[in-house]
């Protein structure tokens with residue numbers, strides 16, 4: 587009986603660890619300290635544009651990417667960066683490992699100007 591109890595505990599602990607590990611999916615490799623010190627990159631969305639055509643970040647630093655829907659209902663997808671934001675999940679931590687550019691698009695069909703809702707996330711040295 588003792589063995590079974592020990593086994594059950596093992597399973598319970600594994601489940602807890604698995605649940606924590608899957609929290610936030612794309613936060614892998616980002617420490618709590620990095621999250622605490624992360625600078626915000628706020629992308630303000632209106633009908634039908636983002637407030638900047640380019641957003642610049644530094645390579646290797648952690649940022650908190652925030653979607654601010656100031657007008658209308660828009661979503662953000664940073665292509666190739668596994669960042670997807672909407673009103674239900676309006677911020678995510680992101681760290682770019684290399685210099686380059688990502689395309690930012692609105693991923694919610696928001697109206698006649700939807701296709702023009704594009705911007706760039708530029709990763710600098």
Ligand SMILES: [Cu+2]
Nearest residue numbers: 692694696700
């Ligand atoms: Cu849209």
